[in-house]
Amino acid sequence: MEKYMSSTPAPAPAPSASPVLAGAAAGPASAEQQRLEFWDQQARRLDWAQPWHTTHTFTPALDPQALDLQAPDPQASPNIKSAADSADSATSALRVPSIEWFAGGKLNAAVNCVDRHVAAGKGEKVALFFEGEPGDRRQVTYQELQDQVCRAANALTALGIVKGDRVVIYLPVLVETIVITLAVARLGAIHSLVFGGFSAEALKFRVEDTGAKLLVTTDGQFRRGQAVPVKANADVAVAGENAILHVLVIKRTGSPVEWTHGRDIWWHDALEQAGTEHTAEHFDAETPLFIMYTSGTTGAPKGLVHTTGGYLTQASYTHELLFSNPDPALRDTDVHWCTADLAWVTAHTYEIYGPLSNGVTQVIFEGTPNTPHPGRHFEIIERYGVTSYYTAPTLVRSLMGWFPDGVPSHYDLSSIRLLGTVGEAVNPQAWMWLRNQLGAGAVPMVDTWWQSETGATILSPRPSDTNFKPGCASRPLPGVSVRIVDDAGTDVSRGEQGLIVVDGTGPAMARTVWGNPQRYLDSYWRKFARQGYFLAGDGARYDEDGDIWILGRIDDVINISGHRLSTIEIESALVSHPVVVEAGVTPVADPLTGHAVVAFVVLAPSCDLGGAAVQTQLRAQVAHMIGPIAKPSAVVVVPDVPKTRSGKIMRRLLAQMYQGTPLGDTTSLQNEESLAGISAAIKQYLGKESP
Structure with a gap:
């Protein structure tokens, strides 16, 4: 039906x-x-x-x-x-x-993003102002972007890429990243972009899960003032059993690279042989455009198909x-x-x-x-x-x-x-x-x-x-x-916390999970x-005007003696204190109240408070702004909180580290190096006080 x-x-x-x-x-x-x-x-x-x-x-x-x-x-x-x-x-x-x-x-898609503007007489309009971390700059007009996308499409065709093939793009923010993305779309192939700071393990999973024929990477990238090698991660990711035929490499930093002849190809060499004339094919509206990976609380990352x-x-x-x-x-x-x-x-x-x-x-x-x-x-x-x-x-x-x-x-x-x-x-x-x-x-x-x-x-x-x-x-x-409902799917009253669901989806909704449609059903529907x-997975409530406030992930809801508290609200109370730059709050099990609140805070460099004073002031701040029930049982000072590339705090990792349980998927972290500092801070805190 x-x-x-x-x-x-x-x-x-x-x-x-x-x-x-x-x-x-x-x-x-x-x-x-x-x-x-x-x-x-x-x-x-x-x-x-x-x-x-x-x-x-x-x-x-x-x-x-x-x-x-x-x-x-x-x-x-x-x-x-x-x-x-x-x-x-x-x-x-x-x-x-x-x-x-x-x-x-x-x-x-590429014709709609580039060609039609050139045809409308806007070829000289600037499409991209690029600023590199070292200070190098470029400006690219729509006409120049069209020429580059067409050349890239011809180069990819020469490498055997056709409609439906998957191309994994492991690059920083460069003009070439956008050019290659649009060129893949122009051919009706499917792109999957991977953050250039992800580990070889994270990249390897995506290469293998998509069954990609081509990996696009770079010799290195500039990050925090350093030229960071990247090609070595790509080499590890394509080792073993996979469908990769070629690795296309952009020369960005001049970092030395290992080279596999026949497999590895320099980007500039591939484009040198390609012309700027390319006749685009048009594809059915439901042709897959890209696979976007998002990590779940459990299991491997999900590849959402758009x-x-x-x-x-x-x-x-x-x-x-x-x-x-x-x-x-x-x-x-x-x-x-x-x-x-x-x-x-x-x-x-x-x-x-x-x-x-x-x-x-x-x-x-x-x-x-x-x-x-x-x-x-x-x-x-x-x-x-x-x-x-x-x-x-x-x-x-x-x-x-x-x-x-x-x-x-x-x-x-x-x-x-x-x-x-x-x-x-x-x-x-x-x-x-x-x-x-x-x-x-x-x-x-x-x-x-x-x-x-x-x-x-x-x-x-x-x-x-x-x-x-x-x-x-x-x-x-x-x-x-959208609507906000309770666990049985019944609309909640204003002021009551519930689950936000989308009951009228837009045309951009993901169609499935790549290779695992059952997970699409189980996770969302x-x-x-x-x-x-x-099911969006976030908690929310209506205010008295009927406007919606997002309260954080369902898994992060804190239930203390029957009182349901939002991690976002507690974090906002902490951040409003002048010594706190960042805060991550997570529930941990408590035998008496069900949950206890543990707060992880990043302090301003100018803060000169000692540990006991920080505890006292921040617990009082939360009690004042929300109520005594919301006071953190523990306040751990950390150098950073774990965040995904989308800027979301991975609160479950904080809970798992605090309780000493195995960590789930961490491949989507943008700052995986923060985990060592958080672990040390937890050990130091628990060595002095009990939660």
Whole structure:
């Protein structure tokens, strides 16, 4: 049985203005039809070689016919069994959900990101301002980007890459990284970007799991003022049994490399033989575009598969809605900067496909934000006239620690028109610092909530809003919908903590887990299969206005004597203390209360408090801001907290290290070296005090 199907014929589409979804319709059926018509219209902003005949089909995880059930009632009684109970009693009725958007349509992602802008007469517009960590700079126009992408596509074709092949890209933030990514997409192949700082083990898993034919890497990368060798990790990753035929190597640092003749090829040699003329093929909308790996609490990383037409539609629309100048006549003055590493899904959506599909000028930066000094980002904003600055709360908190007296006045940040955060919920203190210091306390703030799975922003304030709430994700964007429910799938009341689910997904939603569709079902759809909800894995609550506050991962909820506490709220209380730069809070088992709170804090360099004083002050701070029930039982001072490349604190690792249990997957850490310092701090703390 197919659910949510629209068969509106699509005439040959042409780019058009982006409409805004109208207010609530008369009933659920008309509201759903309105949602599909909205995405049908947004897809027309792209160039399609062949129109689609069906906007959307969704086959849910639970087959109503198999269980002789009716479609779920959103106002169903709380006495209805949860989907997990249903699954236990009728396993045969569960199936992997099937999602399809714009069936019958054909397009090419790279053509939409580059060629169409050149054809529209914008070939001389700057696409990329590149700044390398050592200070080298390049600017690349759309015409130059098209030439390079076409050459790269010809070079990849010469290496045997065809539609459906997987290409793993193990590179830092370089112009070449974007060029190769678009060239892979141009051929209908599937790319999987891997952070250049990941270990050989993490890379090896991704090479083998994807069955990649080609690995693209570099001789080295500049990081924190050093030329770090990279090729050796690539060599280890492709040793043993795999499908790799070639390793394509970019010369970046001049670091010495081991060379396997016949397998290894220099990038510049491959491009020397390739021309700039390339005729792009157009592919079905559901052609896989990329595999994005995200780590789970248990098990190996999950390879989420995103497809071309739906992903590009939502990436392009949401980028324009959130970041483009509200006056279309002024958009040529936009300079966008998403600070994410290109291997992170945020960079895919808001640094590659979203901005480039909209013909935007943007900045890409190879280095770390405090190399060679903590003001590097401010220099870049001033140099290129950045208008939208999109970054992670962890970086904002670092800037707060580096500049306790505020941003020095000699930096000119007046070009900034909009600020945004992404990765996890931003602490109100960090939100206010960012807006006051970089936006003169007046610019719009888009605090975006979304995931690798959703592919694009789900919740965010609008830039046009006039009443921003520090740390509040606000409400769903047009075309998607969410609800907050209890464990049985029943809507919760305002002020009550629950689970956020997506009940109206957008076209960028991941379609499956690569090579493991059962894990896709089990991880995201099984729990609320009866209702057809996507389980996001975060806790949330509505405030009195109906706006949504994200409270952190479900696994991180702290339950003390029946009181459910949010890690984000406790961390925000800690960060609001002037001596704390960063905080990670985790629950640990307690025989009396169920959970106890353990806090890991990074202190400001200027802090001169001793361990006992830190304990006393920070426990009192949490008690004052939240209540005595939330006071940490332990406060451990650490040099850093473990973070993923998306800027999320891996709180489960903190709990596992504190309790001495085996660590789960750590391959997605951006700062794996922090674990040694945290372990030493825990040993020192536990040697003096008991938790």
